[in-house]
Amino acid sequence: MITAVDTNILLDVLIPDTPHGDESESALAEAVRAGAVVISDPVYAELAVHFPQQEKLDRFRADTGLRLESSNAEALYRAGRAWSEYIRRRPALACPQCGATQDLRCDKCGASVQPRQHVVADFIIGAHALVQADQLLTRDRGYYATYFPELTLG
Secondary structure, eight states: EEEEEEEHHHHHHHHHTTTTHHHHHHHHHOOOHHHHHEEEEHHHHHTTOOOSSSSHHHHHHHHTTEEOOOOHHHHHHHHHHHHHHHHSOOOBBBBBBTTTTEEEEOOOTTOOOOOOOOOOHHHHHHHHHHSSSSEEEOOOHHHHHOOOTTTOOO
């Protein structure tokens, strides 16, 4: 069993007192017991924000059994196709003509609401797991289920 791990799980483990810390730590430990555990390039880059030196990040990877595995061409292609679908479906936040932004308001309280925007790195993480692993360990299940329905989520 090869488990790819999303950044959110690892941040739960790294950052003290996160709401999902214990759950994510248990899930990561179970994945390590079940087989190989890998991270993709974007996960490594996102983790680097939290480590002042590369050696410390690499020590964390070694201590947790995480193997860095670059995405192959098939995974990158599938990421691009899923990204294209997302771009087609996502709500517009800015006018393509003048650049004015939309102001969305909550119907209940009137607060300003902005839909969550995904970046291409999110799609690389999903496609990498789909093509190069058996499952993805993540808390962002809805997004991955939508754009990678054949991906097993752990």
